[in-house]
Amino acid sequence: MDARWDTATPYYSRSGLHIEIYDTMTLNSFNDDVSFLIDQAREAGGPVLELASGTGRVAWPMAEAGFEVVGLDLNPGMIAAAEAKRSNYPSAVSDRVRYVQGDMTGFKLDQRFRYVYITYRSFQALLTPEAQQECLRCVWQHLEPGGRLVVNVFDPKLSRCDKGAEGPPEQQTVRNPVTGLEVEQRSIERVNDPLSQTLSMLWVLEEKDAEGNVVREECERLDLRWTYRFEMSYLLELCGFEVLAEYSDFNRSPPAYAEEQVWVAQKPCAD
Ligand SMILES: C[S@@+](CC[C@H](N)C(=O)[O-])C[C@H]1O[C@@H](n2cnc3c(N)ncnc32)[C@H](O)[C@@H]1O
Structure with missing residues (x-):
């Protein structure tokens, strides 16, 4: 070792x-998610909650697209990087974004959302099935009935x-x-x-x-x-969600081995 x-x-x-090079690295390797996640917001409506929001790579474009966004992240360094971008935007956009420090396995916010997303495999930072369930149950509590959840993880090779x-x-x-x-x-x-x-x-x-x-x-x-496809499907069901769609990338390709898992799920309409 x-x-x-x-x-x-x-x-x-x-x-x-x-953290300083995060956005540059991500731009080279993983950036197709932004327009997909914004399209999902157009279907689901706002307000929007991003869990593990990092440097605001997605949250800022989401606000530019007209949505009210709360970004929650565990690490103050990532929140500081996201906040450092605030002055790049006109107040009509920046006023729509709020970053809060918190753990996605146990948070309590003072509002409910139409749409929650966890992108760039951040859900995989939860290292046990128990932590994954705690997160999904928290999401469920913060979603309006009929609200949407998008989660991305990689499909293990x-x-x-x-x-x-x-x-x-x-x-x-x-x-x-x-x-x-x-x-x-x-x-x-x-x-x-x-x-x-x-x-x-x-x-x-x-x-x-x-x-x-x-x-x-x-x-x-x-x-x-890492989480296997059927494990993820059962996990969503266990935590009260209905799966609407599953893709292997952000261009809506069908499920495929060793690619991405992109899950679109919904909290049922009856609470
Ligand atoms: C790969 S980065 C993704 C950041 C952002 N979602 C993006 O797509 O650019 C993973 C993020 O997860 C955050 N994170 C890890 N564990 C977390 C937890 N338990 N609760 C909230 N955020 C967490 C990290 O601080 C980091 O910002």
């Missing part, structure tokens, strides 16, 4: 390089989930918009536990000056739980 596991901090738990399976090394270099310097992010090790359906990844981020010298280094640990 790499010795850096001992010093790595949980992903998103503190401000740093990984079994060859990458076995004990000892490493998967292809992941590496990306992007420019840090805060400092203007290049940041290389790479995964060093991955540990799978097929029994609990969890994986842990050790990430190293290095910021380099123009000469290629490392000027800042961070080690982050990312823990996720």
Whole structure:
């Protein structure tokens, strides 16, 4: 095991390089969800609640599309990154957005919503079936009857989930918009536990000056739980939802192995 596991901090738990480059990295790898999630809001109506709202990558465009949005996230560093964008928008848009710190497994807000979404696999940060259920039950309580829930997780590729399976090394270099310097992010090790359906990844981020010298280094640990398609379907049902649709991407492709799971569910109309 790499010795850096001992010093790595949980992903998103503190401000740093990984948050500074978050939007740039995501733009390169995962951004098709925004227009899909806004289309869902047009069907379901507002107000809208985003759980695990991060840097406001989706919440801000949602507000630009005319919806009142509450973004809830556990980590103050992510909320600060979302709030830092507020001055980019006219007050008619920025007045529609509120960010609150909270845990998606146990929150109590003073309003109900027509639409709740949890995107970019954030639901997978919940590492036990109990935590997943607590989250879905909280969502149920905050939805109006007939209200909609969209949840995205990845569909597990079994060859990458076995004990000892490493998967292809992941590496990306992007420019840090805060400092203007290049940041290389790479995964060093991955540990799978097929029994609990969890994986842990050790990430190293290095910021380099123009000469290629490392000027800042961070080690982050990312823990996720994978959920199988039928497990997810039963979980939604168990927590009182009706599944309206299931896709394998945000272009509404049919379910497919080892792609994404994009679930559209509804709280039944009778409370
Ligand atoms: C991959 S990021 C996604 C951010 C945003 N939804 C997006 O699509 O860009 C995962 C987010 O989940 C948040 N998170 C993790 N566990 C959480 C929890 N229990 N409650 C609320 N937020 C959580 C992290 O702080 C982080 O902002």
